Amino acid sequence: MNCIKNRELIQLYADGELEKNMEFYLFDHLAKCEECRLFFRALNAVISSVIKKEFPAILEKKIFSSLIEKEEKRENNFFMKIIIPSLSYAAAFLILIAGLYFYIKMNEYKSEMAAINQQIKYQSQTIELLYNSLSPTVIHARYDHEIIIKAKI
Amino acid sequence: MIRADTIINFTLVYNLYKKPLYNYVWKMLNDKSLTEDIIQNVFLKLFKNLSVIKNCSNPGNWLFITARNEVFGYLRKKEIRNENFMDEDFEFASDINVVNDVEVAEIKNLIEKEIENMDEDSKEIFILREYSELSYHEIAHILGTDDGIVKGRLFRARQRLIDKISKLVR
Numbered sequence: 001m002n003c004i005k006n007r008e009l010i011q012l013y014a015d016g017e018l019e020k021n022m023e024f025y026l027f028d029h030l031a032k033c034e035e036c037r038l039f040f041r042a043l044n045a046v047i048s049s050v051i052k053k054e055f056p057a058i059l060e061k062k063i064f065s066s067l068i069e070k071e072e073k074r075e076n077n078f079f080m081k082i083i084i085p086s087l088s089y090a091a092a093f094l095i096l097i098a099g100l101y102f103y104i105k106m107n108e109y110k111s112e113m114a115a116i117n118q119q120i121k122y123q124s125q126t127i128e129l130l131y132n133s134l135s136p137t138v139i140h141a142r143y144d145h146e147i148i149i150k151a152k153i
Numbered sequence: 154m155i156r157a158d159t160i161i162n163f164t165l166v167y168n169l170y171k172k173p174l175y176n177y178v179w180k181m182l183n184d185k186s187l188t189e190d191i192i193q194n195v196f197l198k199l200f201k202n203l204s205v206i207k208n209c210s211n212p213g214n215w216l217f218i219t220a221r222n223e224v225f226g227y228l229r230k231k232e233i234r235n236e237n238f239m240d241e242d243f244e245f246a247s248d249i250n251v252v253n254d255v256e257v258a259e260i261k262n263l264i265e266k267e268i269e270n271m272d273e274d275s276k277e278i279f280i281l282r283e284y285s286e287l288s289y290h291e292i293a294h295i296l297g298t299d300d301g302i303v304k305g306r307l308f309r310a311r312q313r314l315i316d317k318i319s320k321l322v323r
Contacts, residue, residue, distance in 0.1 A: 007308075007312075008304075008308060011307070011308050011311060015282065015288075015289070017288065017289060038319075039315065042315040042318060042319055043311065043315060045260055045318060045321075046264060046311060046314045046315060046318065047283060049257070049260050049261040049264045050264075050283040050284060051261065052172065052176050052284055053172075053175060053176055053179055054172070055171045055172050055175050056175075056189065059175075059189045059192060059193065060171070062189075062193060063167075063192075063193050063196050063197070066193065066197060067163075067196075067197065067200055070197065070200070070201075
């Protein structure tokens, strides 16, 4: 019974998880107990028979090169995600401003045109009025380029 | 350009855990190229999530849990066909320097075979302890159980191995 408990302590010791104050007790028991000494040796044989593989250098190279690749892609993404959209926003904004400017200008021309139109209309009315107020005239043109205008009074 | 602090943080974690993690995945799967794929994947994930992981207490636990998910994801897909071919292990056993000692080599082979025959839970705990050298507490955290269960299973697994080799150890 005691040995079963001690074998647990041996395993804890082998794993570096045995409390320091228990070590003396364990060694004391090992000195006395042949069975537990054998168990300790067998446990050591088990633990030391574990063969660990070294980390392959090729894999290391692969990991770091793919990291660099990924980082470059991320930077490209940064360009694609930040620079290009902000450029297109700027372009859209400029187009909007230009559109607004042309719209205002167009309205200005429109009112200007309306004013000119009004003026022309007014002038034509005046001319018509003046024309009607004049007495009827007769215009004779001859082959020798003499033009005779006679007012009919 | 890669930010210097990111690469330093990554390299610190990477150097600390690359070998334990590699040995864990390799022993769980016994497949070199698959192990390399999973390891690469896990470290890429680590790099991607470094800012988040840096804040958690133990990045090693995160690495092992992520690798474990990948391992079990693969095993589920494969539906755990029990192919107990030991080719890889024999090839590996040949480059250790104690191979001249017939008895030691015999113990190693015996133990390798026994590990493969262990039930999944004990095998994983044994691998995490002996191949990855994690503490009981770390293993318990990764497996989502408590230290006592880890200890109990590990001790029983070792006891079985000791029983197997006891006649060879004098």
